[in-house]
Amino acid sequence: MIYTALAVGIELFAGYALAIVFRTAIRRRLRGFPLMRVILCVPLFIAPLIWAFYFRSIYSPNFGAFNSLLEWLGLPAIPWVNDPKFALYSLVVADAWQWTPFMFAIILAGMQTLPGEVVEAAKVDGASAFQILYLIELPLLKPILLVAVLLRLIDALKNIDLVIVITQGGPGTSTEILNYYAYRTSFLDFQVGKGSALALIVFAVIMALVLILLGALRKKATAS
Secondary structure, eight states: OHHHHHHHHHHHHHHHHHHHHHHHHHHTTOTTHHHHHHHHTGGGGSOHHHHHHHHHHHTOTTTOHHHHHHHHTTOOOOOTTTSHHHHHHHHHHHHHHHHHHHHHHHHHHHHHTSOHHHHHHHHHTTOOHHHIIIIIIHHHHHHHHHHHHHHHHHHHHTOOHHIIIIITTOSTTTTOOHHHHHHIIIIISOOHHHHHHHHHHHHHHHHHHHHHHHHHHHHHHHHO
């Protein structure tokens, strides 16, 4: 739950912030931003398993990019995935790095479809930029945000690539998320019955979240 909540939360807020920045740049026709938008979405085209291998090398205690940067800054190296205090959050960073562009692309597309006349009317009435963003655009974007969160929740709950490649559930059991625990129980401990039960729990959790978010979408549609 911690892993999923942190990863999806970071991706949602970072994606929303990036969408605001890029929409402003597109409206002002600033140079370079169309190319930057393409570059930003590059992680989406990399298979999750390959992405996990990239980050295993990036988190390497001796030759990893992050510790090399810390050394260049004169700071001590950090055992990113070898310390229980950092391991889970390191996986969250790897997940958020890859999937924030997904949130960004969906939210930016949603922002570009918002009715401009509503915003213009609010400006005429003296609404500030923050009021327009929070009181007008955010409610209009709510269905799109719910769909984006739903898709990422499902994917994050069943994620296993990063754990298998980078930490194997360790150190200890600090990164043994539920889906990896089901995998280890079934295929490493050969307790297939227990592993199947855990897989059903993962399915039940995903279905519960899906029903909750779909209920919120229906409520929004009914209200509008």
